[in-house]
Amino acid sequence: MTLVFVETDESGQVVLTSAEAVTFARTNADVLAGSTLDVAVIGALPDTATEQLAALGVETIHHLEHSDLEAYSAPAWAQALVDIAPETGTVLASGTPRGMELMAHVAVRTGSRMAANVVAADEEGLLRQVLGGTAFERLVLDGDLQVLTIAGHACTPEETTATSPEVLDYELDIAAEDLRTRVVRTEVHTVDGNDTSGLTQAKAVVGAGRGVGSENGFGEVLELVDHLGGALGVSRVVTGLGWRPHAEQVGQTGSRIAPDVYIACGISGAIQHMAGIEGAKTLIAINTDEESTMVQRADYAIIGDLHEVVGAVNEEIRNRRG
Amino acid sequence: MDILVCIKRIPDISGQITLDASGTDIDDAGLGHTTSAHEECAVELAIQTAAATGGTVTVLTVGPAEAVEQLRAAVAVGANDGILIEAEDPGAFGPEDIAQIIGDIVRDRAEQGQSFDLVLLGNDAADTGDFQVGIRLAYDLEYPVLTGIQTLTSSGGGAGSGGGSGSIEARGIGPAGTEVFALDLPAVIAIQEGGVDPRYPSITGRMKAKKARITEYVAPEPGTGNPRIGLELPPEKTSEVTILGEGPDAADALVDVLEEIGVIRS
Ligand SMILES: Cc1cc2nc3c(=O)[nH]c(=O)nc-3n(C[C@H](O)[C@H](O)[C@H](O)COP(=O)(O)OP(=O)(O)OC[C@H]3O[C@@H](n4cnc5c(N)ncnc54)[C@H](O)[C@@H]3O)c2cc1C
Numbered sequence: 001m002t003l004v005f006v007e008t009d010e011s012g013q014v015v016l017t018s019a020e021a022v023t024f025a026r027t028n029a030d031v032l033a034g035s036t037l038d039v040a041v042i043g044a045l046p047d048t049a050t051e052q053l054a055a056l057g058v059e060t061i062h063h064l065e066h067s068d069l070e071a072y073s074a075p076a077w078a079q080a081l082v083d084i085a086p087e088t089g090t091v092l093a094s095g096t097p098r099g100m101e102l103m104a105h106v107a108v109r110t111g112s113r114m115a116a117n118v119v120a121a122d123e124e125g126l127l128r129q130v131l132g133g134t135a136f137e138r139l140v141l142d143g144d145l146q147v148l149t150i151a152g153h154a155c156t157p158e159e160t161t162a163t164s165p166e167v168l169d170y171e172l173d174i175a176a177e178d179l180r181t182r183v184v185r186t187e188v189h190t191v192d193g194n195d196t197s198g199l200t201q202a203k204a205v206v207g208a209g210r211g212v213g214s215e216n217g218f219g220e221v222l223e224l225v226d227h228l229g230g231a232l233g234v235s236r237v238v239t240g241l242g243w244r245p246h247a248e249q250v251g252q253t254g255s256r257i258a259p260d261v262y263i264a265c266g267i268s269g270a271i272q273h274m275a276g277i278e279g280a281k282t283l284i285a286i287n288t289d290e291e292s293t294m295v296q297r298a299d300y301a302i303i304g305d306l307h308e309v310v311g312a313v314n315e316e317i318r319n320r321r322g
Numbered sequence: 323m324d325i326l327v328c329i330k331r332i333p334d335i336s337g338q339i340t341l342d343a344s345g346t347d348i349d350d351a352g353l354g355h356t357t358s359a360h361e362e363c364a365v366e367l368a369i370q371t372a373a374a375t376g377g378t379v380t381v382l383t384v385g386p387a388e389a390v391e392q393l394r395a396a397v398a399v400g401a402n403d404g405i406l407i408e409a410e411d412p413g414a415f416g417p418e419d420i421a422q423i424i425g426d427i428v429r430d431r432a433e434q435g436q437s438f439d440l441v442l443l444g445n446d447a448a449d450t451g452d453f454q455v456g457i458r459l460a461y462d463l464e465y466p467v468l469t470g471i472q473t474l475t476s477s478g479g480g481a482g483s484g485g486g487s488g489s490i491e492a493r494g495i496g497p498a499g500t501e502v503f504a505l506d507l508p509a510v511i512a513i514q515e516g517g518v519d520p521r522y523p524s525i526t527g528r529m530k531a532k533k534a535r536i537t538e539y540v541a542p543e544p545g546t547g548n549p550r551i552g553l554e555l556p557p558e559k560t561s562e563v564t565i566l567g568e569g570p571d572a573a574d575a576l577v578d579v580l581e582e583i584g585v586i587r588s
Contacts, residue, residue, distance in 0.1 A: 009497070
């Protein structure tokens with residue numbers, strides 16, 4: 001069996017990265033030692049999620065709901081997954097913070113090895129991102145059960161012939177010991193930028209780097225974000241200088257994004273930043289330095305001062321709207 | 323509160339990398355070395371927490387002899403002492419091995435009367451990105467563990483508590499907002515960059531670092547080893563950039579592209 005841990009969002013949809021992980025499991029079934037495609041959902045299972053999972057070709061949905069699992073506690077959630085995990089085969093999740101944490105607990109609890117940020121699997125083993133995406137490691141996980149996380153945006157969700165998945169509900173027994181690390185309260189996102197979901201799901205992201213110049217230099221860039229109904233993403237220099245909150249950081253130690261378009265304004269294109277934008281379909285650079293990596297890697301570029309260029313772009317959009 | 327922070331020496335990559343002759347590691351001969359970003363934040367949080375509770379900070383690394391540099395850098399910003407577990411070929415160790423080695427040191431220190439109340443690590447190292455050493459270590463020590471934590475507030479327990487008393491409040495970003503945890507000590511916590519800014523060393527800090535006490539051990543043979551077969555580099559990207567123009571005059575062309583992609587809000 002290949003078992004995929006699936007996350008759903010507040011509106012009951014399967015999140016994009018989980019749909020990617022399910023697709024990865026299905027399209028690599030021949031090498032993942034799993035003859036059936038099972039998923040585990042913890043908490044509510046709305047019809048919308050069941051329908052999405054059916055369209056992704058899922059055969060069985062293990063539905064794990066219990067009052068003790070409502071507040072997140074990694075060991076309790078992981079044990080719930082372990083209770084239904086196969087003895088041989090594969091357990092995997094997307095490489096989100098939850099996915100990473102849960103898979104590591106599952107690996108320890110099942111005495112298995114784990115590979116994080118896998119991008120491909122074949123007869124020779126697994127290939128995973130290392131060094132922030134600059135290199136790939138080929139490895140083989142010995143043991144009966146392999147535990148993996150799939151790098152965000154390593155594959156695109158693909159629907160297939162719809163199934164009618166069987167939904168299995170469980171009577172769970174949760175150990176008090178596994179609730180020691182339960183979330184005691186969640187402070188709902190505020191405008192201070194703690195919400196990264198907008199950034200990771202946005203179709204258009206405008207990136208801003210040191211070239212913006214100061215904390216007060218984001219005006220034009222934010223107006224462009226607004227015109228595109230997108231999100232702002234920044235480089236580490238920007239968060240390091242305290243100009244914007246860390247939740248907006250894109251890159252190796254920030255969010256990994258996969259928008260239709262990423263417009264990098266005043267960002268040089270350091271490897272650690274590029275690691276976060278691998279999934280962008282079209283890359284546009286606005287930079288004073290024609291030689292910068294960002295310009296060299298872009299599909300389109302404008303050479304010039306970002307304030308002038310972005311200002312003119314905003315004006316042009318306003319004009320065309322009439 | 324007495325805190326142990328586990329850090330790792332990693333190559334400082336800013337440009338193209340090449341592989342060594344074995345094809346299983348990168349050629350880091352010409353590269354500088356640093357500590358992972360998450361771990362720099364772990365060191366900072368440890369210093370702040372120890373200062374608030376009148377405790378100490380010990381930094382530990384499993385790495386080559388040169389990793390003493392990263393330990394001294396942590397002392398320069400405020401850690402009290404360091405532990406180097408020397409491994410000639412750190413790449414031979416898998417995450418299970420590293421967790422085991424650190425667990426053994428924590429137990430060994432406890433026997434000698436130095437019990438750590440808190441063990442901090444980075445969420446994952448910037449080179450391997452394994453994301454499991456902290457969790458494996460916690461299971462080995464039978465301590466509770468959190469990951470993705472960005473800030474810490476100690477609530478009880480103090481210096482010389484001898485380990486095992488007091489509690490700590492930890493906060494990290496979850497899918498629906500900032501998640502708050504309250505944890506009894508001792509505990510293992512993996513830190514994510516973003517909650518604090520690592521400080522720069524002062525001149526006195528640098529002086530202190532030169533003389534700092536670094537206790538050295540030799541790493542045992544790796545038990546489980548590294549499942550790595552080899553490294554591969556992505557195919558070189560050929561650039562096919564279309565320069566739309568220079569300065570504000572090119573705005574028109576850019577808006578055409580955005581319209582074509584279909585991302586402009588109507
Ligand atoms: C372990 C580690 C992890 C890291 N993680 C991340 C990460 O997650 N995300 C990240 O972004 N970085 C990360 N970094 C940092 C990374 O190495 C770079 O330092 C950073 O991305 C550079 O940010 P920048 O491009 O904004 O600044 P710079 O490199 O200083 O580039 C500024 C750019 O702006 C251009 N410019 C200047 N003025 C203007 C103007 N008026 N108009 C137009 N262009 C202008 C310049 O030509 C230059 O290209 C990490 C580093 C390490 C060591």
